[in-house]
Every structure is written in structure tokens, then in C-alpha cells.
Amino acid sequence: MSLSSRCGRPNAAGAKRVLELRALTRRFGNATAVDRVSMAVGDGEMVAVLGRSGAGKSTLLNMINRLIDPSEGEILYHGRDVSRLSGAELLAWRRQSAMIFQRFNLVARLSVLTNVLTGRLNHKPRLPKLFGMFNDQERDIAIDALASLGMDDHALKRADQLSGGQQQRVAIARALVQEPRLILADEPVASLDPVNSQAVMEALRRINQERGITVLCNLHSVPLARAWCDRAIALSEGRVIYDGPVGGLDEPTLLAIYGSAAALTEAH
Amino acid sequence: MADGTLGVRPLQHPQSRARFARAWAAQKRAHRLQWLSAAVLMLVLIAISAWLGEVKLALLWDRLPRFGSYFGRMVPELAWATLGEDLAYWYWNGWQWLASLWQTVLIAIYATLFGAILAYVFSFLAARNLTPAPWVGVAARRTLELARTVPELVFAVLFVFAFGIGPLAGVLAIGLHSFGALGKLFGDVAENADPEPLRGVRATGASWAQTMVYGATPQLMPDYLSYGLMRLEINVRAASILGFVGAGGIGQELYRAIKNFDHTDISAIALMLIAAVMLIDALCGWLRGRVIGRDGLRAL
Amino acid sequence: MSGRPLTRWRECRPELYPPRGLALWRRAAAVLLGLGLFLWGLDALEVTPGRLIDGIGQLGHVFMLMMPPAVTEHVWDYVRAIGETLAMAFLGTLVASLLAVPLALMGARNIMPFGPVRLLVRRSSDVVRGIDSLVWAIFFVSVVGLGPFAGILAIAMNDTGVLTKLYAEAIENTDREQVKGVRATGAGRMQTIGFGVLPQVMPVLLGNSLYFLESNLRSATILGVVGAGGIGFFLMDRLMISAWREVSLIVIMVLVTVACIDALSRVLRGRLIGPVGR
Ligand SMILES: Nc1ncnc2c1ncn2[C@@H]1O[C@H](COP(=O)(O)OP(=O)(O)O)[C@@H](O)[C@H]1O
Ligand SMILES: [Mg+2]
Numbered sequence: 070m071s072l073s074s075r076c077g078r079p080n081a082a083g084a085k086r087v088l089e090l091r092a093l094t095r096r097f098g099n100a101t102a103v104d105r106v107s108m109a110v111g112d113g114e115m116v117a118v119l120g121r122s123g124a125g126k127s128t129l130l131n132m133i134n135r136l137i138d139p140s141e142g143e144i145l146y147h148g149r150d151v152s153r154l155s156g157a158e159l160l161a162w163r164r165q166s167a168m169i170f171q172r173f174n175l176v177a178r179l180s181v182l183t184n185v186l187t188g189r190l191n192h193k194p195r196l197p198k199l200f201g202m203f204n205d206q207e208r209d210i211a212i213d214a215l216a217s218l219g220m221d222d223h224a225l226k227r228a229d230q231l232s233g234g235q236q237q238r239v240a241i242a243r244a245l246v247q248e249p250r251l252i253l254a255d256e257p258v259a260s261l262d263p264v265n266s267q268a269v270m271e272a273l274r275r276i277n278q279e280r281g282i283t284v285l286c287n288l289h290s291v292p293l294a295r296a297w298c299d300r301a302i303a304l305s306e307g308r309v310i311y312d313g314p315v316g317g318l319d320e321p322t323l324l325a326i327y328g329s330a331a332a333l334t335e336a337h
Numbered sequence: 338m339a340d341g342t343l344g345v346r347p348l349q350h351p352q353s354r355a356r357f358a359r360a361w362a363a364q365k366r367a368h369r370l371q372w373l374s375a376a377v378l379m380l381v382l383i384a385i386s387a388w389l390g391e392v393k394l395a396l397l398w399d400r401l402p403r404f405g406s407y408f409g410r411m412v413p414e415l416a417w418a419t420l421g422e423d424l425a426y427w428y429w430n431g432w433q434w435l436a437s438l439w440q441t442v443l444i445a446i447y448a449t450l451f452g453a454i455l456a457y458v459f460s461f462l463a464a465r466n467l468t469p470a471p472w473v474g475v476a477a478r479r480t481l482e483l484a485r486t487v488p489e490l491v492f493a494v495l496f497v498f499a500f501g502i503g504p505l506a507g508v509l510a511i512g513l514h515s516f517g518a519l520g521k522l523f524g525d526v527a528e529n530a531d532p533e534p535l536r537g538v539r540a541t542g543a544s545w546a547q548t549m550v551y552g553a554t555p556q557l558m559p560d561y562l563s564y565g566l567m568r569l570e571i572n573v574r575a576a577s578i579l580g581f582v583g584a585g586g587i588g589q590e591l592y593r594a595i596k597n598f599d600h601t602d603i604s605a606i607a608l609m610l611i612a613a614v615m616l617i618d619a620l621c622g623w624l625r626g627r628v629i630g631r632d633g634l635r636a637l
Numbered sequence: 638m639s640g641r642p643l644t645r646w647r648e649c650r651p652e653l654y655p656p657r658g659l660a661l662w663r664r665a666a667a668v669l670l671g672l673g674l675f676l677w678g679l680d681a682l683e684v685t686p687g688r689l690i691d692g693i694g695q696l697g698h699v700f701m702l703m704m705p706p707a708v709t710e711h712v713w714d715y716v717r718a719i720g721e722t723l724a725m726a727f728l729g730t731l732v733a734s735l736l737a738v739p740l741a742l743m744g745a746r747n748i749m750p751f752g753p754v755r756l757l758v759r760r761s762s763d764v765v766r767g768i769d770s771l772v773w774a775i776f777f778v779s780v781v782g783l784g785p786f787a788g789i790l791a792i793a794m795n796d797t798g799v800l801t802k803l804y805a806e807a808i809e810n811t812d813r814e815q816v817k818g819v820r821a822t823g824a825g826r827m828q829t830i831g832f833g834v835l836p837q838v839m840p841v842l843l844g845n846s847l848y849f850l851e852s853n854l855r856s857a858t859i860l861g862v863v864g865a866g867g868i869g870f871f872l873m874d875r876l877m878i879s880a881w882r883e884v885s886l887i888v889i890m891v892l893v894t895v896a897c898i899d900a901l902s903r904v905l906r907g908r909l910i911g912p913v914g915r
Contacts, residue, residue, distance in 0.1 A: 163539070173537070187541055191542030199550055201550075208646065209647075212653060383731070391786045447679070490859040490869075501688065508684070611767040611768065
């Protein structure tokens with residue numbers, strides 16, 4: 070795997086800011102999982118979020134999607150604070166900021182197609198969907214998404230009959246049909262083998278470049294970040310300790326992120 | 338030292354050995370005391386219950402022969418030569434009974450359906466991990482408790498009064514009780530639901546109801562169906578006696594036969610009822626096996 | 638999606654779409670048939686919207702009549718009757734549990750090698766089970782007369798059938814390795830059962846018995862309807878003379894008692910089975 074970034078587009082520092090976090094904080098009891106995180110993400114950027122296990126990466130992403138409520142701070146999307154949304158507006162925001170999980174979080178007993186169609190639940194008309202009825206247009210969209218990930222042949226299989234890599238691609242298809250403007254991927258390849266990791270990261274990168282969807286991606290390894298992302302943000306104990314191009318992740322920075330040289334070699 | 342041969346390190350000091358023996362004895366005494374007090378408590382409970390329950394073993398012993406004669410009178414006169422006529426005589430009202438039995442089964446099926454559908458909705462409200470708001474959860478659990486604590490027959494009497502004599506009262510009474518019983522069982526299952534698919538669906542912007550339908554239902558449905566079929570078995574039995582208070586079904590016929598000492602009628606009806614119960618048990622058992630065996634529902 | 642032309646997949650992958658044409662009609666017919674069956678059943682049960690609405694109105698009326706519960710001089714009768722009810726449930730369950738253990742051993746495949754005995758035990762337990770305790774109560778009232786004793790016998794009878802089946806299944810599901818381990822020490826048949834099988838099933842047996850104590854309390858509250866003692870007699874009596882405010886008092890007393898026993902049994906079950914067997 071080459072260490073140089075595969076990104077075609079320039080580092081989007083100059084691009085229009087779409088997402089901005091201001092002193093975003095989340096506490097669990099006495100522990101602070103995310104501590105006054107401030108950052109800005111440009112339109113169409115692909116950003117890696119790095120950090121040791123327990124650094125607060127998952128909490129951060131879940132807060133942006135609002136699966137976890139922030140304790141303090143703001144999440145601005147195109148200048149609008151989404152951190153206090155509720156009701157229908159909250160659901161609409163979740164639709165726009167699609168999540169991808171480490172363990173895929175598909176519904177095991179549903180077909181691949183139905184799993185992808187759940188990505189359309191927030192789109193109108195909503196009532197028929199409560200009874201399993203999706204119209205032809207939505208099925209077209211879902212099958213399109215599956216086809217773009219090479220999964221359309223598995224559409225009628227049950228989700229738990231697929232391999233991990235296939236399941237993650239189904240999960241990406243589910244995210245795509247949400248028609249999101251932002252994709253939040255929480256360690257999308259941490260439970261996959263190298264070949265499948267490659268395929269999944271490639272898919273995310275392609276989506277980022279072809280559709281211009283902004284991607285925030287928690288990653289467990291630095292080479293992955295270097296290979297696939299424009300920019301890296303590193304967390305330690307809930308605080309941002311690095312924010313810059315992936316090329317700037319030098320030895321001292323990595324030491325600061327991963328604490329010890331031993332952990333550093335592990336991370337490679 | 339004898340125990341040295343077993344590889345157990347003997348206690349060195351006679352003093353500590355004595356201390357150990359004393360502690361051991363105390364422990365044993367405490368244990369024995371616990372058992373003893375439990376046994377005494379049990380005996381006292383039995384004695385009080387026997388007094389309150391007017392247990393008269395001597396009377397039972399005296400009347401034991403009546404068992405035989407009671408059952409003896411229930412046996413119809415059947416002879417090989419005239420078997421057809423004898424059977425016809427035994428089941429003189431067979432078609433009527435069959436119709437009542439059918440009504441009993443219908444009551445059970447509709448009551449189970451009615452109770453299960455309500456319980457399905459309430460299980461999501463009641464389960465602590467799924468409830469839309471904590472106070473909704475508390476309210477739902479209390480409602481279920483109330484519905485399952487009141488015996489079916491009490492509901493039946495009330496409903497006969499309100500809805501009139503007939504099977505409708507029976508359906509509502511058993512349905513309401515089933516709602517309480519199934520709601521509790523469903524809720525317990527739902528509390529153990531896998532949170533991952535739930536999060537996956539919720540993250541797409543699905544509403545609460547949508548999350549329940551797409552994230553929770555698929556994983557819970559096999560258990561729900563299995564419990565529902567079990568409830569159907571129970572409800573057939575329950576429906577068989579509702580006729581006692583005028584809530585429809587075979588119970589009415591059975592009650593009349595018992596009141597009028599029509600012994601052969603009792604046996605005729607009871608046999609039909611037992612056969613029906615066994616048939617439905619077998620059917621439900623088979624269906625349950627299929628629900629559990631076939632790994633999951635048809636993918637939507 | 639984001640301006641890209643949509644592929645119309647229906648032509649090449651029709652199986653991914655809801656059916657059309659003939660298949661759609663077939664499905665619609667099936668749905669209509671199901672609906673028709675459902676409505677036909679409702680008709681057979683004499684369910685009509687009018688009756689439902691009238692009945693709900695009546696129910697509201699009765700509910701108003703029930704409030705507030707009347708505390709009369711009969712309260713002590715009720716308390717005693719509830720005591721009787723508890724005694725019926727307790728003794729009935731106890732007797733049934735004690736009878737069911739030997740019967741279950743005789744009905745379990747891994748204990749009783751002799752098929753006919755096993756079959757006899759299992760089938761007769763099915764028959765006994767198939768008859769509701771209320772029917773047994775009528776029978777026992779005619780044998781030992783009116784009163785709670787008949788109720789105890791009725792509960793014991795019905796539950797012996799139920800518990801025999803449950804226990805036998807639990808015994809058949811015991812871990813064979815443990816039993817073999819006991820047999821390997823040179824234990825005889827009875828010792829093998831005593832040390833290999835019973836300790837394994839004991840928590841299941843006790844847990845079930847406690848569960849049935851709860852459920853029998855509910856059954857016992859209604860046995861009085863046919864004269865087999867307990868609070869059911871008063872409940873029925875007050876219902877018949879439409880003494881609604883006393884009915885509500887009795888119902889509340891029953892609810893409180895059942896809730897107390899449920900809580901007690903939950904604690905005991907927790908002790909017996911441990912935190913694992915929720
Ligand atoms: N639901 C929770 N309750 C309590 N503590 C939590 C919860 N979720 C996360 N934490 C804590 O917050 C910190 C950050 O967790 P997380 O965001 O999962 O880290 P990462 O994804 O970087 O491994 C950890 O110390 C973790 O123990
Ligand atoms: Mg994490």
C-alpha cells in the first residue's frame with residue numbers, strides 16, 4: 070500500500086466549509102468522552118479521524134448524527150445549528166448525515182434489498198413504508214445503489230448470509246439511498262480482512278469523489294488514513310491533538326496520538 | 338498424621354486446628370439452623386393452609402369409592418352388536434356440541450389474535466430499551482400488569498353484563514387477559530433485542546414506529562409467534578369454561594350437563610373437548626417447530 | 638439520485654418488485670379471502686359494531702357504579718376468603734409438585750426404559766391437563782362437598798398433569814455427561830437419579846412450582862364460582878346482586894394480594910435460581 074495519498078482533488082482547505090463543530094463536548098457521568106472539539110470540514114473532503122481506542126472517535130461521530138446528544142457545544146451544518154434539533158427536523162438531519170458502523174448494523178433477518186430500502190424510511194411517502202410498501206422508484210434507487218457496489222445479485226439473500234465485506238457494502242448502499250450530504254463511517258473496515266478493507270475503502274473514496282459527498286471516517290490505522298484520506302484529525306482523551314493533511318502525520322505526532330512507540334508499531 | 342498421606346498439609350498448631358474445628362462447627366450449625374427454620378416455616382404454612390382450606394383427609398378417604406362410581410356412571414353402555422346406535426345415543430346432541438366446540442376454538446383464536454396484536458404494540462412501549470419515553474414505559478407496564486392479574490372469568494362476568502350473553506364477551510375477556518400475559522412475555526423478549534440493527538435503522542432518520550417495524554420486529558417475531566401459539570393452547574382451555582358464566586362456547590353445554598347430572602353427556606362432551614385440545618396442542622407444537630426451525634421469516 | 642439517470646430495473650429484475658398483472662390479482666384475491674374468513678369468524682362470534690359500541694357504553698356505566706369501592710362490615714369475610722384462596726393455591730401447588738416428581742420420573746425417556754408405563758403416564762397427564770381446574774372443582778365439590786377442600790383437590794389435580802409434563806421434559810433435557818459421571822462412581826439406579834438427575838433439574842422444578850403458585854392464585858380466585866371455596870364465591874355473589882361497589886373492593890383486594898405474591902415469588906425465584914435464570 071502506497072503511503073502517498075490517492076486523492077485526486079487538492080486538499081480542500083480552501084473549499085467551502087459545510088460542517089463546523091464548536092467546542093463540542095460529551096460527558097458520561099464524570100468522564101468526558103469528547104472534550105471541547107472544534108473543527109471545520111470543507112465540502113467534499115474525506116477526513117480521517119484517528120486516535121487510540123477510547124479516544125472518543127465513536128462518540129464524536131455519533132454526536133454529529135445525533136444518535137448521541139451532545140452535552141455542550143454546537144454542530145453547524147451550512148451555518149445552521151443541528152445540535153438542538155428535535156422531532157421531524159432531527160430525523161431529517163439523521164437522513165442527511167448517513168452512518169456506517171464497524172459491525173455493519175444490518176437487520177439480520179431482512180433481505181439485502183429491504184435493508185437498503187430502510188435508508189429510504191425518512192423519504193416521503195412514509196406511511197406505506199410502515200407496512201413494507203416501497204414504490205418502484207425507491208426500489209430503482211436501492212437496486213442502483215446495490216449495483217454500484219456490485220451487490221445487486223445478492224438482493225434477495227438474507228443479510229446475515231453475506232460475508233463481512235459484503236455486509237459492509239450493503240450498509241454503504243443503505244447510506245447512499247438516504248441521499249446524504251455527509252457520510253459518517255465509524256471504523257468501517259476494523260472487522261474486515263485486508264482484501265475486503267480495500268474494497269470498502271475504495272467504495273467510500275469513489276462515493277466521495279464521484280458524488281462529492283463529504284466523508285468523515287474513523288480509522289484504526291494510520292496507513293489506511295494515508296492511503297485514502299485528504300486530511301486527518303487525531304483525538305486523544307477527547308481532545309483534538311492534530312488537524313492537518315495526512316502527509317503531516319510524522320513520527321512525533323504519531324507518538325503523541327498513540328502514546329508509545331510500541332503502540333505506534335502496532336498501529337502500522 | 339493420617340491426613341498427611343492424602344497430600345493435605347496438616348494444620349500445624351493444635352491451637353489453630355481447634356479454631357478451625359470451632360468455625361467449621363459454627364458454620365454447620367448455622368446451615369442446619371437455616372434448613373430447620375425453613376422447614377418449620379413450611380410446616381407452619383402447611384398447617385395454617387390446611388386449617389383455612391378445611392382439609393379433611395378422612396372425608397376424602399371415605400369418599401374415595403365415589404370416584405369410581407362417578408366415573409362409572411360416565412361410561413356409556415356400548416355393545417358391539419349395537420355399536421352404531423349406542424354411539425348415536427351417547428352423542429345424541431353431537432352436532433350441537435360440535436358447533437359449540439367450534440365456537441370455543443373460534444373464541445380462543447380471535448382472543449389470541451386480539452390479545453397478541455395489542456401485546457405486540459405494547460411490548461415496544463413497555464420494553465425499557467425501546468420505549469419512546471420512560472413514563473410511557475411505566476404506564477404500559479402497569480396497564481399490562483392490570484390486564485393479566487384480573488382472572489379471565491372475572492372479565493367474562495363483567496363483559497357478559499356489558500355486552501350481553503354470547504361469545505363476544507368471551508373473546509374480549511380472554512383477549513384482554515392474553516394481552517396482559519403476552520405483553521409481559523413479549524416485553525421481556527424485546528428488552529433483550531440486539532441494539533445494533535436498531536441503531537442502524539435509527540441512524541437513517543427512521544421514526545420510532547419505523548424503527549420498531551424494521552429494526553425490532555424482524556428479530557423478535559419468531560419468539561413472539563412461538564409465545565402466541567403457546568397462548569393459543571392455553572386459551573382453548575380457558576375458552577372451554579367461559580360458558581359457565583354465559584360467555585359462549587362448549588362450557589355452556591358442559592355446565593348444563595354437570596348441573597343436571599347427565600353423566601354420559603359429561604363424558605361425551607369432555608372427550609370431545611380433550612380431543613380438540615390435544616389436536617390444537619399438536620398443531621401449535623408443529624407450527625412452533627416450524628417457526629423456530631425455519632431460520633427466520635420470509636425476507637420482506 | 639443527485640441528477641444521475643435512474644435505471645429502470647423492473648424489466649430485468651422483476652423478482653425485486655411487487656407483482657403486477659395476474660400475480661397481483663392472485664395476491665389481492667388471497668388477501669380478500671383472508672379478510673372474508675376473518676369477517677365470517679367475527680359474524681360467527683356475533684360481533685357487530687353496534688354491540689361493541691353499546692357494550693363499551695355499558696362498561697363505562699358499570700365502572701361509574703363501581704366507584705368508590707364500598708368498605709362494609711363484610712370486609713373481614715373477604716379477608717378470610719382471600720386467606721382461603723391463598724391456602725388453596727399453596728396446598729394445591731405443593732401437592733401437585735410432590736406428586737409430579739415421581740410421575741415425571743416415570744414419564745421421562747432417560748429414566749423409565751419401559752415404554753408402556755411412560756406412555757400411560759404421559760397420556761393420562763395430557764388428559765388431566767386438558768380439563769380445566771374449574772371442571773375438576775365441580776367434580777370434587779360433588780365428591781367432598783362445598784368448600785375450599787374441593788378447590789385444593791381441583792388445583793392439585795390439574796397441576797399434577799401440567800407439572801408432570803413440564804418436569805418430564807426438564808428431566809429429559811438434563812446433561813447426560815453429568816449423569817454418566819455419577820454412574821461412573823458405581824452409583825446404583827436410585828443413587829444415579831438422586832445425585833445425577835435431580836440436582837440438575839431442581840432449580841427448574843422449584844422455579845416452575847413458584848410460577849404455578851402465582852398462576853394458581855389466579856385460578857383459585859375463581860373456583861368459588863362453582864362452590865369450591867375462596868374469594869370467588871363472594872365475587873360471584875356480589876356480581877349477581879349487582880353490588881358493584883363491593884365488587885370493586887373485592888377486585889382491588891385480589892389485585893393487591895396477587896401483586897404481593899408475585900413480588901414474593903420473584904424474590905424467592907431469584908434466590909433459588911440465581912441471577913442467571915432471569
Ligand atoms: N454509553 C457510554 N457510557 C459511558 N461511557 C461511555 C459510553 N460510550 C463511550 N463511553 C466512554 O467514552 C470514551 C470514548 O469512547 P468511544 O467514543 O467509544 O471511543 P473510541 O470510539 O475512540 O474507541 C471511552 O472512555 C468510553 O469508555
Ligand atoms: Mg469506537
